[in-house]
Amino acid sequence: MIERRPMIAGNWKMYTDIFESVNLVKAVSAGLRGDEEVDVLVAPPFTNLSVAKPFAENARILLAAQNMHWEESGAFTGEISGPMLRAAGCTHVILGHSERRHIFRETDEDVNRKAQAAARSGLIPIVCIGETLEEREAGKTFAVIERQLAGSLSAFLVGGDLPAGTILAYEPVWAIGTGRTATPAQAQDVHQAIRSWLTERFGGAVSGRTRVLYGGSVKPDNITDLMSEPDIDGVLVGGASLKAESFLGIVHYRK
Ligand code: 13P
Secondary structure (H helix, E strand, O other): OOOOOOEEEEEOOOOOOHHHHHHHHHHHHHHOOOOOOOEEEEEOOHHHHHHHHHHHHHOOOEEEEOOOEOOOOOOOOOOOEHHHHHHOOOOEEEEOOHHHHHHOOOOHHHHHHHHHHHHHOOOEEEEEEOOOHHHHHOOOHHHHHHHHHHHHOHHHHHHOOOOOOOEEEEOOHHHOOOOOOOOHHHHHHHHHHHHHHHHHHHOHHHHHHOEEEEEOOOOOOOHHHHHOOOOOOEEEEOHHHOOHHHHHHHHOOOO
16 A cells, blocks of 8 residues: 655746757656656756646646745736636646745745635646755754745645645755755655654544655655655655656665
8 A cells, every 4th residue: 555655846946948858757757667656756847837738737747836926817917817727737746945945935824825726726836845955954954844834834734734735845955956865854844853853743544545755856866765765755856857877766665
């Protein structure tokens, strides 16, 4: 019984234009064998979603956006809404990525509003959390994670349930794009704390079904050890998802 089917997700950030996105989806799709027993997801930039969709769909690759606005429509120049993402073929949306939090000053409350809006639009949120190096060194990792969880999921806490399929991603800021991965034990410690928090707040059933991904310098040569930890249910990959070969090396971590 696989209660939490592993997910290997690629966050393409602000890389890949339309042509590169299509080529990358095609190359990943060509390398899938069909027996992976993992969910494969990619998150291209907004402009490339609808063009990438048919290629992704054929290969049963899930499609996510990297961000969204909390309103469904309106005078919000430059923003993209949940219904627009659904129409473009997305099933998932990444929310509260550390780059959104740190560069664009997104708060837990913003992420909370977006997560609610995602659920209303029928999109599955992938809610990102993670501490900075300074916070880790000050011994504040768990406090920061709890604060981010409570703030980013506050509307769901009030309702007492997480929308079906909701995914969390633990991405320590110091491990993103630095080549410095959390050790499997460091990641497991935090994933276990997240799992306990979910159990306390939402009960065992929700906690047991909620996938918690790890992100931060995941590569083909460290994926196997990360995935051997009991509370790591998949990964959110940045740099190594931009080349089909390395992404497939991660997808095929069981060999
Ligand atoms: P890297 O894999 O490049 O460290 O990026 C991780 C990330 O931010 C995924 O969302």
